[in-house]
Amino acid sequence: MAKPRIAFFDFAGCEGDQLQIANLEERLLDILDHVEVVSFREVATGHSDDYDVAFVEGSITRPEDEVRLKEIRKNAKVLVALGACAAIGGINCLKNFIAENVYREEVYGSSARWFPTYAARPLKSVVKVDAEVPGCPIDASEFARITKELLLGRAPWIPDFPVCVECKQAGNVCRYEMGRMCLGIITRAGCGAACVSQGAHCWGCRGLVPGANLDAARIVMDRPGTSRKAIQDLLRFFLGDTGAAL
Secondary structure: OOOOEEEEEEOEOOOHHHHHHHOOOHHHHHHHOOOEEEEOOOOOOOOOOOOOEEEEEOEEOOHHHHHHHHHHHHHOOEEEEEOHHHHHOHHHHHHHHOOHHHHHHHHHHHHHHHOOOOOOEOHHHOOOOOEEEOEOOEOHHHHHHHHHHHHOOOOOOOOOOEHHHHHHHHOOOOOOOOOOOOOOOOEEOOOOOHHHHOOOOOOOOOOEOOOOOHHHHHHHHOOOOOOHHHHHHHHHHHHOOOOOOO
16 A cells, blocks of 8 residues: 655745654655655655645745645645744744834845745644644654654544643743743643743743633733733734734
């Protein structure tokens, strides 16, 4: 029986999620035993438009991106949003809170008129997305698990509880007890509370947990010494396209 053919594509983004996959090393070889990679610019030359599963990284920011993404969707039986930019718009959505003429001139200078671009959007705003691998960057082990589930014809499972649960499991002191802000209260788990466990706070890169209570989260974050702008800036950093930042 022929192996499923998979391909990797990228739009506006850093390609860090594909690098995470390349860094799987031996575990990647295990996956490759069961699939045929026909396009993966990060690690190999060659390309084919004949594929079954398309992993797509990056957000949509230009008219030509839409055309290309729709073609990928047309060719793929399964389309997977790879990483925060593809799944929720990610950091690229910071530009959406700035006037178009301002960010175009900031990036392209006097040549701005030659580079059409618009507000950054996740893939699902343009085409049907069958599955997501969340995070910035993605968790390589989660990618391997989701890929195996797809190959077995299963709907991939992604945790439906907040990062707070993983923080408790890891024995972390709550950032709010330390007088700091953290988006773990509304962010989908699955990262093992990686940022908090390293002394930082949760930035929300995995997107909102289903049923997130944003009003309650804002009340929790709105503490003495914390400005409204600081709360808004944190919410906008990754969650700009989700409505959480409004």
